Amino acid sequence: MLNFRKIIALTAAVLTVSAFPVSGAEPAGENIIITDMIGRELDVTPGSYSRVVCIGAGALRMYTYICGSEYLCGVEDIDNTSLEDRPKMFDSAARPYIIAYGNDFTELPSCGVGGPNAQTAEAEMILSCNPDIVISFYQDVEKEDALQSQLGVPVVTLMSGPGGVFDERFKDSLRLLGTLFEREARAEELIFFINAESDEISSRTSDIPEDTKPSVYICGLGNWGTASHLTTAQNYNVFDIAHIKNVVQGLEGGMLQTIEEEKFVSLGGEMDIMIMDAAAVKNIAASYSGDNTMFDVCKAWNNNEVYMEMAYNAYYTNYEIALANAWFAGKCVYPELFNDIDMTDKTDKITEMFLGQPLADEIFAYPTSFGGYGKVAAGDIFR
Secondary structure: OOOOOOOOOHHHHHOOOOOOOOOOOOOOOOOOEEEOOOOOEEEEEEOOOEEEEOOOOOOOHHHHHHHOOEEEEOOHHHHHOOOOOOOOOOOOOOOHHHHHHHHOOOOOOOOOOOOOOOOOOHHHHHHHOOOEHHHHHHHOOOHHHHHHHHHHEEEEEEEOOHHHOHHHHHHHHHHHHHHOOOHHHHHHHHHHHHHHHHHHHHHHOOOOHHHOOOOEEEEEEOOOOOOOOOOOOOOOHHHHHHHOEEOOOOOOOOOEEOOOOOHHHHHHOOOOOOEEEHHHHHHHHHHHHOOOOOOOOHHHHHHOOOEEOOOOEEOOOOOHHHHHHHHHHHHOHHHHHOOOOHHHHHOOOOHHHOOOOOOOOHHHHOOHHHHEEEEHHHHHHHH
16 A cells, blocks of 8 residues: 555445546645655645646556546647647557547647657656646656656656556556545546456356366457567456456466467467457458468367457557456356446446546547457458
């Protein structure tokens, strides 16, 4: 438990979907010492900040979950879709925070280019926006301290951890934002929702005997633009939440890994179900056009049990989509336990809680969403 956390007892009866109400006109609180997510102690004044910039992959997205577009005085070029000269490698993928607040972002000046090639913050561009606080996803303590000294305002670092939306560090980051902007109730509301959703998925699948579970292969994970049918995860947290048997569990290697073609072939007969991440479909389709027998060894392909989840990595993690993907995985693997779940309705419910708006139709309309959650067939998307 971090020392900045303010515990707020919330019950389901008082939780409602909110569109991030504006803070009241009460005077700012007293200075307090908080510890950010990389262990830096900072002197801050909760409720006093009215000019905010967010830097680094994931910072602006997480900020919008708590404050919407309020208080922003600058955005990275990658998040300003009105600019012609900017990083565009993620434009074909849905980023729900851009769908929800992109029009607001276009009215703001630049605080730097941003994007995966931006390894350091652009101090001069940040200064030109005249912020009174900076929310950062850069995680080098020395560089964050140096930037804070140069800017003369608090630079507060967030992180989510390898578990993404299910990671306690993600929830602690939400609480940290809640403290800084006096939105503690909003942070706790969102955390309660995430916990309730993951608990429900888990409870639906917790009693399934291990020897009756189908074996599932997740593919297309990894860095944007480099993933293929061979990129997978032996510890995929979505599968853990939904009690799904991972066909590659126990392989040597890290959480994300690229297996050899020979390993894919050897496991093909065990793959009862395959789930592809939409981000990799373009690459997989290119491979398939060169060799349309590449999936012939795969039991799931031959049995028409291949499904597509939405791309959840696009300039870092789309946390709301990651949560929706957990519901979809459960629905694919245990359809009888999730036959009441419509993925459009579920996605709308999740984005309403995270971003104040139902966004399923807009998410599914993006080029790399291929119309939304569903089955994969060669004639539909491999062309």
